[in-house]
Amino acid sequence: MNRCLKIFIGVLALCTSVSGYALEIQGVPFVRQESRYCGPASLAAVMTFHGKLINQQTIGRSIYSEKLQGALITDLENFAREKGFATLLNTGTPDELKGFLEQGRPVIVLVDAGVLWLPRFHYLVLIGYTDSGFIAHTGYKPSASHSYPQFEKIWKKAGKTFLLIYPSGGS
Numbered sequence: 001m002n003r004c005l006k007i008f009i010g011v012l013a014l015c016t017s018v019s020g021y022a023l024e025i026q027g028v029p030f031v032r033q034e035s036r037y038c039g040p041a042s043l044a045a046v047m048t049f050h051g052k053l054i055n056q057q058t059i060g061r062s063i064y065s066e067k068l069q070g071a072l073i074t075d076l077e078n079f080a081r082e083k084g085f086a087t088l089l090n091t092g093t094p095d096e097l098k099g100f101l102e103q104g105r106p107v108i109v110l111v112d113a114g115v116l117w118l119p120r121f122h123y124l125v126l127i128g129y130t131d132s133g134f135i136a137h138t139g140y141k142p143s144a145s146h147s148y149p150q151f152e153k154i155w156k157k158a159g160k161t162f163l164l165i166y167p168s169g170g171s
Helices: 003-011 038-049 056-063 073-082 094-102 148-157
Strands: 015-017 020-024 085-091 107-112 121-130 133-137 144-147 161-167
Touching (some): 038 056, 038 073, 038 121, 038 161, 056 073, 073 107, 094 121, 133 148, 144 148
Antiparallel strands (some): 015 020, 020 121, 107 161, 121 133
């Protein structure tokens, strides 16, 4: 099946339900993260969705920093580029994220779920949204709901940063 048709069918998970509008990209695998591998697990999910079968261990060996106890988003981007993907690393708005999702593109976002002065950075893979919030694979739970106020709070604390990965040649 050609790629455009797959994306179109996947985005057709777009529907009106009892609770209102919902869009969820079908076929984005949930990768249960290993300890401190939220970055590699997120990247593995998105790269696999785009047809490059890869696991979080392979990615982690290349980008995980023991000192940071995690991976920088720039390292996620560089790894994806080295594997032939095009990327967009930027800051944005919830509406921009929704636009990518409507194009059938899952988005990796950096959030800070810490409290007060103790940050706890984490990556989520946004795979959809509803009237009330975003739907994301968290590394611990597939298709978890995040209300817009909750999401914006933890995303803003991490600088509203997102990473879009897609096959090169596609814009």
